[in-house]
Amino acid sequence: MDPREREFVDRMGLVMERLGGTRTMGRLYAWLIICEPPHQSLTDLAARLGVSKTAVSTVARQLEMAGMVERVPTSGREHHYQVVHGGWEHVMRVQFALLRPAVEALEFGLSIVGDDRPEQRARLRDTKEFFAFVEYDGEQFLQRWQEYREKTAAGD
Template sequence: MARVDPSETEFVDRMGLIMERLGGTRTMGRLHAWLMICDPPDRSLTELAADLGVSKTAVSTTARQLELSGMVERVPTATREHRYRTVSGGWAEVMRVQLAVVRQSLDTFDLGLSILGDDRPGRRDRLQETRDFFAFALRDGEGMLDRWKEYRERSS
């Protein structure tokens, strides 16, 4: 990485591993981590590619994915150059998207329960437990996002 000291490199690389564990790509984690700590806080695709030691194509693809997920945004410029920066609240937005999938899953579990009926208790119990877990996770996740919003408002 150009312009990055060893401790910053370690942070960026560790975030790449964390993003992999969360189901993303290593480049996704590294790119987001670098945008959190770089100065200035917005970087062009060319700068990001040089800073991270990856191809401009990889940076472009990854930046678009992070933009779609609400983690980064394109910065308006006077030129056609694409510049990116992190978005405040990006992780909360990722959680909202995940909770929407959990919400959709409940409908599928309910369908499964209606198909099984009451005459198949063993299978129904396993499915009901899974449905109950997802319902709990949804309720608790939404509550966590509400508490997070309140926390951020108090901290500002």
């Protein structure tokens, strides 16, 4: 990995860490974005990233479960991974789907806090309305993303 590639990989490690993942997760994902060939074995990933094969295996499985990478069939026994096109969109769809239980929990909260507690009800209502709005707008957001992608792809 040349120094500029390493800097990119390390920067993406920090980005993923800020998003709630691990630094290794971000570094692995970043390397899979730019590596050649586009799929890499666990051994190759561990060597390139300077982390244990066990750590790479764990992170690769987590990214696979999140829909961001996929295992590639190979003739050998060792697993190979590559980036999934649209992985971040998938992650956002999953996150938006998680908002429904939050809205339902907040609605339950409103049902147990009486009108004699207006400050608590106002906080509950405000929070519920925020989550409900994000849930509502999520599908529109993803539609706008698709439109944006089509528009920018036409300009390439």
